[in-house]
Amino acid sequence: MSTQPTPALSRSLWSRLGTREPTLTRGGFLRAAAAGLFATGAAGSLAACGAADSASGGGFTYASILPFDTLTFIPEMMGTAGGYLSDQGVDMKVEIARGTAQAMQTVLAGKAPVVRPSMIDLATARTTAKQPLVAIGTVMRGPSVVLNYAKNDALDDPTKLVGKTVGIPSKGGTSEQTLLLMLTDAGVDPDDVKRQVVGQSPSTWELVRRGQLAGFISGIDVSLIIQSQYDDAAALDPGKYSSIQSTTQIYVTTEDAVQKQADKLTGFLSAIRASMQAVIDDQSRAKSIQTLRKKYHFATLDDDAIAKRAFDVYVDLWTTQANGRKLLETDQEKWVAGIEKLQKLGYISGVSKPETWMTNDLLKA
Structure with missing residues (x-):
């Protein structure tokens, strides 16, 4: 395991720079988001x-x-x-x-x-x-999140995620939203990519190294720490593939x-x-x-x-x-x-x- 700082980030990022949860369909995603944000109808009057x-x-x-x-x-x-x-x-x-x-x-x-x-x-x-x-x-x-992956299993294109498992910090949150929209915009059916809720911290990188995850979504800070510590780490910038402004x-x-x-x-x-x-x-x-x-x-x-x-x-x-x-x-x-x-x-x-x-x-x- 290398602990030497990596000399540079992946080109796309620099240019802009375990229990599995049920997979969400688009309809399920919408319902989950709505339920999470607004649990009661009384919020409007409040x-x-x-x-x-x-x-x-x-x-x-x-x-x-x-x-x-x-x-x-x-x-x-x-x-x-x-x-x-x-x-x-x-x-x-x-x-x-x-x-x-x-x-x-x-x-x-x-x-x-x-x-x-x-x-x-x-x-x-x-x-x-x-x-x-x-x-x-x-x-x-x-997007203010990135997909962290190992260079020996390069996920430098959303189509390479088909059939694989990606870690997300929460179901229905901004990170999963960004992932789903990137996949959709790249012509990938989101149901073809499994999601698993994991911690959003550098320690999650070990799950990628073990092959339990193909990669995981994190904030930019976490990704920079990982890339400074491990020379086999890289990151995919969702903004390179998604034209949707909603993130x-x-x-x-x-x-x-x-x-x-x-x-x-x-x-x-x-x-x-x-x-x-x-x-x-x-x-x-x-x-x-x-x-x-x-x-x-x-x-x-x-x-x-x-x-x-x-x-x-x-x-x-x-x-x-x-x-x-x-x-x-x-x-x-x-x-x-x-x-x-x-x-x-x-x-x-x-x-x-x-x-x-x-x-x-x-x-x-």
Whole structure:
């Protein structure tokens, strides 16, 4: 087993940079997502009154799907550690939810004005549960997860996954969504690829080395750690094969909050945009890394080489495919096309006026 750092990541990532759970069909996937996100029909009325209550309160609560121990949250962490949020008068408190479902429910209940899920999470909420959620900014313009695999069994093309088992961190979550959409867009029937729920950590790599998994989906941080430790590790970038925009990450709030908390949300988005721009301008990333280390400490941030690689990958995700759009600005044409393609593929149904599910009005010029 090699413990020498690998000199480079796979080309696709760099260019943008055990109990088996039942296999989900497209219909089953939709039902599972809807059941997980919105367990009761009462959430709509709860959201309406909750948002109004929070509008009059002080502070700003950010509903996070994960703890701030991953560089996925560079914009939010820079906003805090770099003082960009306080510059906008935003006193941000972070409420850690147990995944996307709970975080979105926190926003619907009015306990927090903003959450950062994927586009498909919002699409499912709007079509299946009829929830009044709206996107107010696009953070990641491509998938923020990758498929880790061993070089001796190269999975550098989705068609090579047929008949194999892929590890996912949870059933119906963003990672599985990304995998299913990549397979569908590549012409592969998702039912021909088995999925098994596994831990999203470097230790899962051992299951790949033993041949128990063909590969597993993880966040970029975990993949970078694995590739720094094992020279037989590589990663497939789903964005190379999928043109679907639904795996982009977006800031989401309620329609009610857009009206009643516009100033707070505008201040938050302005701070996040300033944080992102500061990182972009810091081409060596050294100053940005040191800024985060004043407040945060975790594996990928504490390693200079991995942190630099991660910053580069995330900056690319913020800026590629922007088509001239400013940071956080959502491309309405691509947004509508992505929603309509999801419906055509059968992942959602009942789409009506998807252009009203997003707005750039809270972004300062």
